[in-house]
Amino acid sequence: MKNIKSIKKSYHSIFMVTFIVLANTLFVNAQSKTSLVDHFTDKGYSNAVGTTQHPAGEYYKGVTYVAYQGPLEDPYVAAYDHATKKWIGPFKAGVSLLGKNPDKKNDNHGKPALIIDDEGYIHVVFGGHGGLDSHGENTLGNTHLGKMIHVVSKKPLDISSWEVLENIPPFGTYNQLVKMDNGDIYLFYRHGAHRSNWVYQKSTDNARSFDAPVSVLKTKRRSDNLAVDAWYGWFEKAANNKIIAGYNYHHCKDEDDNHDGERHNGYYMVMDTKNHKWYNVQGKKLTVPVTKEHADKMTLVVDTGDSWTVRGTAALDKNGNPHVTYTVGEHLGLIHGGPKQIQHFRWTGKNWTDGVCANLPVATGDMDLSVSGKISLLLASKTKDKKGEISWYHSKDDGVSFQKGTTLLRRKKMGFTISSMIRNAHPDAQAIVMGKVGNSDYGKMYLLGDNGPVQREKSEANQLTAAEKAQPKKSKKSK
Numbered sequence: 001m002k003n004i005k006s007i008k009k010s011y012h013s014i015f016m017v018t019f020i021v022l023a024n025t026l027f028v029n030a031q032s033k034t035s036l037v038d039h040f041t042d043k044g045y046s047n048a049v050g051t052t053q054h055p056a057g058e059y060y061k062g063v064t065y066v067a068y069q070g071p072l073e074d075p076y077v078a079a080y081d082h083a084t085k086k087w088i089g090p091f092k093a094g095v096s097l098l099g100k101n102p103d104k105k106n107d108n109h110g111k112p113a114l115i116i117d118d119e120g121y122i123h124v125v126f127g128g129h130g131g132l133d134s135h136g137e138n139t140l141g142n143t144h145l146g147k148m149i150h151v152v153s154k155k156p157l158d159i160s161s162w163e164v165l166e167n168i169p170p171f172g173t174y175n176q177l178v179k180m181d182n183g184d185i186y187l188f189y190r191h192g193a194h195r196s197n198w199v200y201q202k203s204t205d206n207a208r209s210f211d212a213p214v215s216v217l218k219t220k221r222r223s224d225n226l227a228v229d230a231w232y233g234w235f236e237k238a239a240n241n242k243i244i245a246g247y248n249y250h251h252c253k254d255e256d257d258n259h260d261g262e263r264h265n266g267y268y269m270v271m272d273t274k275n276h277k278w279y280n281v282q283g284k285k286l287t288v289p290v291t292k293e294h295a296d297k298m299t300l301v302v303d304t305g306d307s308w309t310v311r312g313t314a315a316l317d318k319n320g321n322p323h324v325t326y327t328v329g330e331h332l333g334l335i336h337g338g339p340k341q342i343q344h345f346r347w348t349g350k351n352w353t354d355g356v357c358a359n360l361p362v363a364t365g366d367m368d369l370s371v372s373g374k375i376s377l378l379l380a381s382k383t384k385d386k387k388g389e390i391s392w393y394h395s396k397d398d399g400v401s402f403q404k405g406t407t408l409l410r411r412k413k414m415g416f417t418i419s420s421m422i423r424n425a426h427p428d429a430q431a432i433v434m435g436k437v438g439n440s441d442y443g444k445m446y447l448l449g450d451n452g453p454v455q456r457e458k459s460e461a462n463q464l465t466a467a468e469k470a471q472p473k474k475s476k477k478s479k
């Protein structure tokens with residue numbers, strides 16, 4: 001009996017060992033065949049990237065650094081080394097005041113913007129949606145939620161540890177960083193909630209300190225006393241020490257309940273950073289902060305009438321002429337208006353084109369004018385059969401018509417949001433995209449370039465826990 005038992009036992013052991021070895025071999029084989037995935041993390045959270053808070057990424061000395069909104073609306077940073085094809089991170093770069101109340105809807109205004117200073121330190125600004133009354137008096141506007149926070153990497157080009165720099169006001173929303181060729185860094189933002197001036201602060205010491213805010217777009221009560229003039233702006237470095245701005249107008253009504261996002265028109269202006277004066281497209285000097293009346297007279301790109309707009313982005317072409325985009329659509333009785341088609345406007349040297357460009361979809365995105373004679377838009381849109389996609393659209397006739405180019409990413413039933421173009425982008429890594437599917441606040445983050453997504457080992461990229469996967473969507477909750 002004993003012998004038979006021990007023989008049985010040893011057979012059993014041999015069988016088990018063989019099974020484990022075989023299973024491991026199969027597993028390893030399967031893994032090595034399918035181990036690369038298109039996303040670099042599956043822990044993007046809610047509205048993880050957008051075009052407003054920018055740049056969200058920068059290519060610097062062989063590495064692309066990317067920032068996005070992660071769990072609890074905190075800012076996360078990851079890095080991709082193009083030579084070794086290795087991903088680093090993501091690491092949490094700071095803690096936002098937003099996103100911490102489990103009973104409230106996601107806020108999504110505090111997405112991170114990232115810039116690398118001349119000493120290689122990485123700066124991230126995030127977390128703002130106007131600041132709180134408890135932060136004190138906002139002399140340039142009103143307050144709402146969150147706190148604009150500035151963090152910097154503890155060591156140059158090392159995203160693993162961060163510290164807070166207490167050198168910016170808490171009241172900002174729509175943080176945007178602009179770095180000039182001489183190393184000066186400008187932080188642009190709306191100084192509070194809707195009814196706040198848009199401002200910039202300049203730093204000449206690698207963002208260790210900033211000059212006081214300077215207002216560039218003015219909020220004020222309208223003469224009809226029914227609403228307040230407010231703005232949405234987008235600011236970017238351009239050639240010859242210029243900072244260009246594309247913006248649109250928010251008719252900010254007094255009702256707090258169901259406050260709608262009525263926005264119209266498109267505007268453009270430019271600052272010469274040598275003298276900090278602002279000019280319109282014809283080179284006429286502007287009075288800043290620019291009021292609605294002054295903007296209508298001096299900086300108007302398009303009067304959209306009853307149609308609603310969202311500001312897009314801006315760039316200068318090789319001849320120094322500005323191009324701006326806005327998305328335009330009908331109101332349709334919806335709180336933020338109906339679907340908006342992207343429209344491209346170009347200054348011909350004499351006038352703005354009419355923005356009526358054939359073949360452009362309902363989309364968001366940014367543009368690339370680096371190839372002479374070609375206008376390229378990188379857009380996140382949805383196909384008629386409900387596939388989300390990120391595609392190039394090119395124009396070779398100065399924006400009269402666009403042809404769809406390469407599709408960098410396409411997914412069935414997935415909705416995409418896209419960042420502005422990555423600063424100094426490597427061709428393989430030009431924009432950061434979030435893709436969401438189903439009923440979850442979590443989504444996959446992609447880094448996209450000419451070769452499609454920059455891939456990552458599945459075991460590294462899949463970071464979401466089962467508990468996180470099961471979390472109900474917060475966007476269904478009350479605001």
Ligand code: ZN
Pocket residue numbers: 194195230250251252253259
């Ligand atoms: Zn408003």
